[in-house]
Amino acid sequence: DSGVTQTPKxxxxxxxxxxxxxxxxxxxxxxxxxxxxSLDQGLQFLIQYYNGEERAKGxxxxxxxxxxxxxxxxxxxxxxxxxxxxxxxxxxSSVQGRDYGYTFGSGTRLTVV
Amino acid sequence: xxxxxxxxPSLSVQEGRISILNCDYTNSxxxxxxxxxxxxxxxxxxxxxxxxxxxxxxxxxxxVFLNKSAKHLSLHIVPxxxxxxxxxxxxxxxxxxxxxxxxxxxxxxxx
Numbered sequence: 001d002s003g004v005t006q007t008p009k010x011x012x013x014x015x016x017x018x019x020x021x022x023x024x025x026x027x028x029x030x031x032x033x034x035x036x037x038s039l040d041q042g043l044q045f046l047i048q049y050y051n052g053e054e055r056a057k058g059x060x061x062x063x064x065x066x067x068x069x070x071x072x073x074x075x076x077x078x079x080x081x082x083x084x085x086x087x088x089x090x091x092x093s094s095v096q097g098r099d100y101g102y103t104f105g106s107g108t109r110l111t112v113v
Numbered sequence: 114x115x116x117x118x119x120x121x122p123s124l125s126v127q128e129g130r131i132s133i134l135n136c137d138y139t140n141s142x143x144x145x146x147x148x149x150x151x152x153x154x155x156x157x158x159x160x161x162x163x164x165x166x167x168x169x170x171x172x173x174x175x176x177v178f179l180n181k182s183a184k185h186l187s188l189h190i191v192p193x194x195x196x197x198x199x200x201x202x203x204x205x206x207x208x209x210x211x212x213x214x215x216x217x218x219x220x221x222x223x224x
Contacts, residue, residue, distance in 0.1 A: 002156060033211060042117075042216035043157070043202065048209070056209035090156055101147055102212065104156030 003027065004105035006091050012111045018079040021108045025072055025093030031055070032074040033102060034066055037088040049074055050096075081112045116140050117205050119215035126222050132190040134218050136203030139184065143205040147212065148177060148188050151200045160201070161188070193222045 003026035013019055025032050034046040045058035049068035060066075063081075068074040078085060088109050092102035118137045126132045134148075144165045149157035163170040163177045163186065170177050176189045190197055200219045204212040 002158070004156070035214075040216070042115075042119075043204075043212075043214040045211050045213065048211055056211050058211065092156070101159040101162060104149075104158070106154065106156045 002103050002105060004029075004091060004093050004103050006089075006105035006108050008108060009106070010109050010111075012113060013081060015081055015083060015112055017081050017112075018077065019081065019110065021076040021078070021089050021091075021110075023074045023076070023091030023093075023105060025074070025091075026103050029093035029095050029103070030072065031094045031096060032068055032072070033092045033094075034060075034074070034076050035090040035092065037090065037107075038084075038086075043090065046076070078110070083112050086110055086112045115215070116143075116207075117203055117213050117215040119203055119218050121218050122216070123219040123221070126193045126220065128195055128222055128224050129192045132188075132193045132197065132220055132222065134188040134190075134201050134203075134220065136186045136188075136215055137184055138186075138205050140205070140207075141181075141184065142208065143213075145206040146177070146179060146186050147204045147206075148175075149202040149204060149214075150197075151202060151217070157202055190220075193220075195222050195224050198222045 005024040030051045035043040046060040048056040066076045088107045090107045092104045147162040148160040151157040200217045203215040
């Protein structure tokens with residue numbers, strides 16, 4: 001157990017729907033990062049939050065949004081889902097914003113049918 | 114445009130021999146590089162890292178080499194063990210502090 005908890009582990013939903021992925025960072029970590037891993041792709045950076053504020057943005061679609069709550073857990077909201085959104089979504093956390101390494105959760109596998 | 118590239122999707126090595134995983138990057142401003150290992154159904158786990166001011170870092174069986182002029186880094190595993198079979202991701206720290214990952218190399222170590 002890495003200390004980073006992601007729920008749910010698996011999610012199957014239909015096109016056009018909206019889902020919310022949840023991440024609880026490791027105790028003491030202030031930064032949360034979201035990554036997407038599609039088939040044959042590496043880990044694509046989506047967005048970072050630090051202590052409740054958005055810190056950095058990557059290749060995140062406008063249909064996707066995220067937030068970090070006062071208790072430091074984070075949610076990634078995916079709306080108007082398309083087949084191509086099927087992927088593994090990983091959350092990672094670190095103590096600060098420019099640490100030397102992240103701790104990853106085990107991911108949420110999203111399947112859009 | 115990929116800033117971190119792992120050109121070998123897979124690598125097969127005999128147990129006890131050396132595994133060499135390669136990674137190329139395009140941005141000379143990257144200041145820190147990391148290797149992560151990933152088993153199926155798990156998230157990536159940190160393996161070893163190197164600062165851009167160094168050219169080598171060793172941790173047990175794992176050594177990372179950095180060649181800044183060539184914008185190339187490599188991970189050496191000696192000796193390789195069947196438990197090392199996993200997907201290995203190379204990553205570089207970007208200007209915003211986030212990590213930029215390659216597509217990964219699947220290492221298979223055969224007994």
